Amino acid sequence: MNAVADWFRTLYETTGINLTIFYDAYDFQRYAAGIGMTLFLSVASIVASVVIGAAGAAAQGSGSALVRQSVQAFVVVFRNTPPLVQIFFFYFGVGAVIPGIETSYGTREPLLGNVAWAVISLSLFAGAFNVEIFRSGIEAVPRTTLEAAEALGYTRLGAYRHIVLPLAVRVCLPALNNNLINLLKTTTLAYAIAVPETLYAAKQIWSESQNVLEMMLLLLATYMVLVGVFAGLMHQWERQMRIPGYHR
Amino acid sequence: MSGDSVVAPKLAAPIVQLIDVRKTFGAVPVLNGISFDVAKGEVVCIIGPSGSGKSTLIRCINALLPVTSGTIRVADIEVGDPRLDKLALRRKVGMVFQQYNLFPHRTALQNVMMAPLHVLKQDRIEVEARARALLAKVQLAGKEDTYPGELSGGQQQRVAIARSLAMRPEVMLFDEVTAALDPETVKEVLVTIHELADEGMTCLLVTHEMGFAREVADHIYFTDKGVIVEHGPPQEFFTAARDERTRRFLSQVL
Numbered sequence: 001m002n003a004v005a006d007w008f009r010t011l012y013e014t015t016g017i018n019l020t021i022f023y024d025a026y027d028f029q030r031y032a033a034g035i036g037m038t039l040f041l042s043v044a045s046i047v048a049s050v051v052i053g054a055a056g057a058a059a060q061g062s063g064s065a066l067v068r069q070s071v072q073a074f075v076v077v078f079r080n081t082p083p084l085v086q087i088f089f090f091y092f093g094v095g096a097v098i099p100g101i102e103t104s105y106g107t108r109e110p111l112l113g114n115v116a117w118a119v120i121s122l123s124l125f126a127g128a129f130n131v132e133i134f135r136s137g138i139e140a141v142p143r144t145t146l147e148a149a150e151a152l153g154y155t156r157l158g159a160y161r162h163i164v165l166p167l168a169v170r171v172c173l174p175a176l177n178n179n180l181i182n183l184l185k186t187t188t189l190a191y192a193i194a195v196p197e198t199l200y201a202a203k204q205i206w207s208e209s210q211n212v213l214e215m216m217l218l219l220l221a222t223y224m225v226l227v228g229v230f231a232g233l234m235h236q237w238e239r240q241m242r243i244p245g246y247h248r
Numbered sequence: 249m250s251g252d253s254v255v256a257p258k259l260a261a262p263i264v265q266l267i268d269v270r271k272t273f274g275a276v277p278v279l280n281g282i283s284f285d286v287a288k289g290e291v292v293c294i295i296g297p298s299g300s301g302k303s304t305l306i307r308c309i310n311a312l313l314p315v316t317s318g319t320i321r322v323a324d325i326e327v328g329d330p331r332l333d334k335l336a337l338r339r340k341v342g343m344v345f346q347q348y349n350l351f352p353h354r355t356a357l358q359n360v361m362m363a364p365l366h367v368l369k370q371d372r373i374e375v376e377a378r379a380r381a382l383l384a385k386v387q388l389a390g391k392e393d394t395y396p397g398e399l400s401g402g403q404q405q406r407v408a409i410a411r412s413l414a415m416r417p418e419v420m421l422f423d424e425v426t427a428a429l430d431p432e433t434v435k436e437v438l439v440t441i442h443e444l445a446d447e448g449m450t451c452l453l454v455t456h457e458m459g460f461a462r463e464v465a466d467h468i469y470f471t472d473k474g475v476i477v478e479h480g481p482p483q484e485f486f487t488a489a490r491d492e493r494t495r496r497f498l499s500q501v502l
């Protein structure tokens with residue numbers, strides 16, 4: 001580790017290329033924590049947005065027009081507005097209205113911090129897209145396939161569980177993957193409400209060390225690796241789910 | 249109109265009974281009073297021009313469609329009953345579709361096993377043994393682990409037949425099950441149906457295969473515009489049709 005640090009310090013002294021995170025323990029720790037926060041935001045909002053998408057798509061098949069229209073309204077609002085505005089809306093708008101909690105020092109603290117609001121708004125943003133993606137997957141299952149299940153005695157729920165959902169998931173995986181990759185990249189917007197994720201950490205480092213270009217390049221490389229790994233995993237899953245002979 | 253008076257009274261109680269069945273889609277009448285009986289073990293063929301309501305009729309029998317009026321009975325089940333136990337009906341009635349409608353994400357063997365496992369909650373080991381036997385019966389031994397998309401149309405249709413038989417139905421409905429097949433593969437599916445009929449399975453077939461109908465059917469019904477125009481045993485039906493519409497239809501398809 002010391003050899004690496006020495007090498008980067010020498011690099012700086014001889015060429016002026018200043019990658020502090022590789023020789024300065026404090027910067028390294030800040031940047032690593034930033035990546036950790038990015039991963040946390042991504043995983044939490046991916047899971048929550050998939051749950052929102054599945055629940056929303058199921059609700060869209062509901063018999064109640066009120067339920068269907070509510071889901072549709074949710075989708076329209078979150079799809080047709082910029083995600084940064086949504087984050088500000090939740091953090092500065094909703095967050096200010098929600099009453100805080102009393103701390104032991106007698107001061108008031110907000111109920112939810114910036115990280116929680118970032119997860120909530122990112123999940124709702126991506127969840128709105130997931131609702132549409134899952135719905136298109138369910139709609140792609142031919143009515144006749146469902147009818148065959150019915151003729152075999154399946155209940156509606158049984159047919160959904162054993163036939164419609166397994167087929168729908170396969171149909172919508174490519175679109176789902178795209179949306180989740182976008183979500184991973186959109187977590188950088190949490191920067192705007194001072195969530196210490198990767199971009200935020202990089203910005204702190206470059207404003208102290210005046211190495212904007214180096215940190216920018218490092219930032220791009222970091223996201224390329226993160227997205228690359230995630231996309232690779234998702235593609236592997238897609239391949240595993242592929243049905244032999246289907247959609248030739 | 250229904251021509252029921254021509255039917256010789258049947259000895260056994262019918263396993264399928266239709267009495268003045270009518271069906272309209274919105275304002276469009278599709279079935280205009282269909283009545284007939286099918287005895288246990290009987291093979292009945294329904295023929296008629298496109299749009300005459302054959303599929304609609306078949307789909308009413310296992311309650312995929314509700315009838316507008318009239319009565320359908322299958323064994324002791326009243327199909328039009330608002331408290332109809334659909335599962336009980338569908339255990340008795342198997343159905344095979346023109347487009348096979350296999351579950352593409354499951355292998356041939358799994359397709360045959362699914363309903364007994366999920367719907368009837370039967371024991372997996374017994375279900376699997378029976379599914380393998382059924383695939384062998386439809387000449388598909390060796391294709392157990394193949395996915396529907398990797399099978400020919402004729403093979404898929406035989407899997408679909410095995411899948412229906414796995415529920416041990418008492419009546420089988422076939423809706424133009426060879427219409428989507430290549431001429432070479434039609435025969436293998438017809439052979440399978442013929443074997444079933446020979447074993448005493450009650451069959452209701454909608455078909456355009458006149459040669460097959462003549463060979464396998466005990467009784468033939470000719471429908472047009474939602475009514476039974478003429479019916480009779482195949483020998484009589486194909487050689488001595490009385491109605492002008494029947495004769496015109498037969499001259500086109502024979």
Ligand SMILES: Nc1ncnc2c1ncn2[C@@H]1O[C@H](COP(=O)(O)OP(=O)(O)OP(=O)(O)O)[C@@H](O)[C@H]1O
Nearest residue numbers: 273276278296297298299300301302303304305424
């Ligand atoms: N779900 C539906 N809604 C409205 N009309 C329908 C519906 N299903 C069938 N029809 C109409 O009912 C009529 C009979 O259709 P059906 O499919 O029963 O005919 P068919 O005798 O099976 O014809 P084919 O030989 O072409 O399969 C047709 O005019 C069709 O357009």
Ligand SMILES: [Mg+2]
Nearest residue numbers: 302303304424
């Ligand atoms: Mg038809």
